[in-house]
Amino acid sequence: MKTADLILINAVILTMDEEFHTYEPGAIAISGNSIAAIGLEADVLKDFSAPMNINCNQKVLMPGLINAHTHVPMTLLRGLADDLRLDVWLMGYMMPVEREFVSPDFVELGTRLACAEMIRSGITCFADMYYFEEHVARAAESSGVRAICGQTVLKFPSPDARSYEDSLEMARDFIKKWKGHDLIVPAVSPHAPYTCTPEILRATAALAVEYDVPLHTHLAETAFEVENMRNENGMPVIPFMKKQNLFDAKVIAAHCVHIDEGEMRTLLHSGAGVAHNPSSNMKLASGAAPVKRLIELGVKVGIGTDGPASNNDLDMFEEMRLAAFLSKLSSGDPTSLPARTTLLMGTRMGAEALHIGDITGSLQVGKRADMVILDLTPVHNSPKFQRDPSNVYAQIIYSAKASDVTDVMVNGRWLMQDKKLTTLKEDDLLFASQDYARKIDLFLIHREQSVLSKLIAIGGATEEESFEVQAKVAIPSVDVIIEAIKSNKEISITRLRHYHQFDAYMQFDDPSQGYVRYREDHFVAVSGEITNVRNRLTLIGQTREHPFKEDVLLSRSRYLAPAVQSLRFYKEYFKPQRTIEIEKDRKRYLVNYKDTEFFINIDHFNVPKLGSFLEVKSRTWSEQDAEKKAQLAEDLLKSLGASLKDAVSKDYFEMVEASIKSS
Ligand SMILES: [Zn+2]
Numbered sequence: 001m002k003t004a005d006l007i008l009i010n011a012v013i014l015t016m017d018e019e020f021h022t023y024e025p026g027a028i029a030i031s032g033n034s035i036a037a038i039g040l041e042a043d044v045l046k047d048f049s050a051p052m053n054i055n056c057n058q059k060v061l062m063p064g065l066i067n068a069h070t071h072v073p074m075t076l077l078r079g080l081a082d083d084l085r086l087d088v089w090l091m092g093y094m095m096p097v098e099r100e101f102v103s104p105d106f107v108e109l110g111t112r113l114a115c116a117e118m119i120r121s122g123i124t125c126f127a128d129m130y131y132f133e134e135h136v137a138r139a140a141e142s143s144g145v146r147a148i149c150g151q152t153v154l155k156f157p158s159p160d161a162r163s164y165e166d167s168l169e170m171a172r173d174f175i176k177k178w179k180g181h182d183l184i185v186p187a188v189s190p191h192a193p194y195t196c197t198p199e200i201l202r203a204t205a206a207l208a209v210e211y212d213v214p215l216h217t218h219l220a221e222t223a224f225e226v227e228n229m230r231n232e233n234g235m236p237v238i239p240f241m242k243k244q245n246l247f248d249a250k251v252i253a254a255h256c257v258h259i260d261e262g263e264m265r266t267l268l269h270s271g272a273g274v275a276h277n278p279s280s281n282m283k284l285a286s287g288a289a290p291v292k293r294l295i296e297l298g299v300k301v302g303i304g305t306d307g308p309a310s311n312n313d314l315d316m317f318e319e320m321r322l323a324a325f326l327s328k329l330s331s332g333d334p335t336s337l338p339a340r341t342t343l344l345m346g347t348r349m350g351a352e353a354l355h356i357g358d359i360t361g362s363l364q365v366g367k368r369a370d371m372v373i374l375d376l377t378p379v380h381n382s383p384k385f386q387r388d389p390s391n392v393y394a395q396i397i398y399s400a401k402a403s404d405v406t407d408v409m410v411n412g413r414w415l416m417q418d419k420k421l422t423t424l425k426e427d428d429l430l431f432a433s434q435d436y437a438r439k440i441d442l443f444l445i446h447r448e449q450s451v452l453s454k455l456i457a458i459g460g461a462t463e464e465e466s467f468e469v470q471a472k473v474a475i476p477s478v479d480v481i482i483e484a485i486k487s488n489k490e491i492s493i494t495r496l497r498h499y500h501q502f503d504a505y506m507q508f509d510d511p512s513q514g515y516v517r518y519r520e521d522h523f524v525a526v527s528g529e530i531t532n533v534r535n536r537l538t539l540i541g542q543t544r545e546h547p548f549k550e551d552v553l554l555s556r557s558r559y560l561a562p563a564v565q566s567l568r569f570y571k572e573y574f575k576p577q578r579t580i581e582i583e584k585d586r587k588r589y590l591v592n593y594k595d596t597e598f599f600i601n602i603d604h605f606n607v608p609k610l611g612s613f614l615e616v617k618s619r620t621w622s623e624q625d626a627e628k629k630a631q632l633a634e635d636l637l638k639s640l641g642a643s644l645k646d647a648v649s650k651d652y653f654e655m656v657e658a659s660i661k662s663s
Contacts, residue, residue, distance in 0.1 A: 002036070004036045007053045014343075032412055033369060074130070091569070108135045119408050125410075133152070148187050190215070193225070215251050217253060236258075247266070274294060275303070374404050376399075451514065464560050472615040485600060494597075495590045499588070500521075594635075
C-alpha cells in the first residue's frame with residue numbers, strides 16, 4: 001500500500017487522455033503537485049491510502065480548463081469602450097488609456113481580478129501577453145494559477161518600454177528570472193506582424209530559441225491585416241513570419257482567422273500551436289478561423305478568451321460553447337467540432353498548443369494535479385441521460401456554466417473549495433478596481449471635452465503657430481490665370497506642383513471646437529501619373545480669423561498631425577456632427593512677388609461643381625507684418641487680372657455649404 005497526500009473518491013472522472021478514459025465511480029490520488037494514481041475507485045483504494053479522502057458525491061472531476069490566449073490585466077479596462085472597430089477601439093481608446101494608466105500596480109491588480117474570475121470558471125492555466133509581464137507572473141503565482149507569461153515587444157513606445165530594444169531586454173531579463181518556475185512559464189510576445197518590424201520578429205524568435213521558451217503572438221487576425229501584408233510584402237502572413245525565422249521558436253499563434261491551406265500546413269510542420277478566440281473574433285467581426293480543417297490536419301488548437309476588454313469576460317465554458325457553434329455555423333456543418341473535441345481543445349489540446357502538454361491538460365499519472373470539480377445537478381443541466389456515456393461531454397459544452405464549478409486545484413493546491421476562493425479576497429479586488437475605473441472615467445471625460453485633446457490623445461499632433469494671409473476669388477477660367485502668372489514680370493516662379501486633393505471637413509455642433517480637416521494629396525507628375533500620396537490631419541482651432549483689409553483673411557491657430565489612419569477611423573473616432581467632402585484639382589505655385597513669398601493656388605472643384613478659384617497665401621509670424629502682406633496679396637490678385645468683387649471671404653466648406661443650400 002502506497003501513501004498519497006490526498007485521495008478524491010466517488011467522482012465521475014473524465015481524464016481527457018488519449019483514449020478518453022472515464023471512471024465512475026472514480027478516484028484520484030495526489031502526491032505533492034502531481035497525480036499519483038487515477039482509475040476506478042476500488043482500484044485506486046486497493047493501492048493507495050491518504051490522511052484524507054474527499055467524497056466528490058458523484059460530481060464530474062476533469063482537467064482544469066486552459067485559456068490559450070488572453071491579456072489578463074485588461075480586466076481593469078473591461079467595458080471601457082465597446083461596439084467599435086478594432087482600430088478605433090485599439091488606437092483611439094485602449095492605447096491612450098494604457099499609456100496613461102498601465103503600471104506594475106495596475107497589472108498586478110488586473111491579474112488578481114482576472115485570476116479570481118478564471119478560477120471561478122474552472123481555468124487552471126492561461127497564456128498571457130501584456131506589459132510589465134513580470135507583475136502578471138507575480139500575481140498569477142500568488143493566486144496559484146499556472147500561466148505562460150509573454151512579455152510584449154512592439155515597435156512603438158509602450159507603457160513599460162521607451163523603445164523596442166528596452167522591451168527586448170526586459171523580455172530577456174524576465175525569461176532568465178522565471179525559467180524553470182513550477183507554475184510560471186516565461187515567454188516573449190512580439191505583438192503582431194503589423195506592430196513589429198522584421199528586425200523585432202527575428203530578434204524575438206532568436207530569444208525564444210536561445211532560452212527554449214514559447215513565443216506568443218497574434219497572427220492573421222483580420223482580412224485587412226492580410227491584405228496589407230500582401231500589398232507590402234507580396235505574401236500572406238504565415239510565409240512572411242516564416243521568413244523572419246519565427247517558426248524556429250515554439251509559437252503560440254493567436255487567431256489565425258485568415259489563413260489558407262498552405263499556411264495551415266506551415267503551422268503544422270513547424271509545430272506551432274493556435275489559440276482560437278471565438279468571442280473576440282465575433283465581437284470585432286474579424287471572421288471565423290478554419291478550426292475544423294486545422295484539427296483535421298493535426299494542428300494543435302486551443303481556445304482562448306482573448307483580453308477581457310474585447311470579450312468581455314474570462315469564461316471558458318462560454319468560449320468552448322461558442323467555438324463549437326461558430327465552427328458549425330461557418331462550415332455549414334452541424335457535425336463540425338462535436339462536444340468531446342471541443343472539450344479536448346479546452347483541456348489537453350489547449351495545453352499542447354501552449355507547448356506544455358507534457359505537464360497538464362489531462363488527468364494522467366505523473367501530470368500535475370490541475371483539475372476542477374463540476375456540479376451538473378442544477379436545473380440548466382437536468383436531466384441526465386445514461387444511454388450514451390459521451391452525453392456528459394455535450395452536457396458540459398452545451399449546458400454547463402462557469403457557475404457549476406465548485407472546486408479548483410492547481411499544482412496540487414486548492415484554489416477554490418465549495419465555491420470559496422482560497423488565495424484571493426474578492427471584496428478587496430472589487431474595491432481597488434472600482435477606484436481605477438473612477439480615475440479612467442475622469443481621464444476620458446476630460447479628453448472627450450475637446451476635439452483638440454482627442455487629437456492629442458492619439459499622438460503626433462503639433463501646433464503650428466503662424467498666421468496666414470489669405471485671399472480667394474472666383475475665376476472664370478484656370479488657363480487665363482496661368483498665362484497671367486507666367487507673363488507677369490514681377491512674379492518669379494520658384495516651383496509648381498500639381499495635385500488632386502481630397503478633403504473631408506469634420507464639423508461639430510459646438511463651433512468653438514473648430515473643425516478637423518482630413519486631406520489626401522495625390523501628387524500628379526507632368527506625365528499625368530500619380531507619383532505620391534500624402535495624408536494629413538489638421539485641426540483648424542477656435543477661429544481667430546477676422547476679415548482683414550476687406551476681403552483678405554488673417555487665419556487662425558492650427559494643429560497638424562500626420563493622418564496615419566483612414567478617414568473612416570477619424571470619422572468614427574471624432575464623431576463629427578457633419579462631414580463635408582470636397583475633391584479638387586490644384587495647381588500650386590510658389591512664387592516671389594515684390595520680395596515676398598506667396599503661394600498661388602489655382603483650384604478647380606470637381607465635387608461639388610463649384611467652378612474655379614484663385615487663392616493667394618502668405619505665411620507670417622506677426623500681425624504687423626500681416627498688414628503689409630495683406631496689401632501685397634491684394635496687389636498680386638489685381639496684377640493677375642482677378643476681380644476683387646468676386647472675392648470669397650469664407651473658407652471652402654462654407655462655400656460648399658452655401659452651394660448645397662442653394663441647389
Ligand atoms: Zn489578443
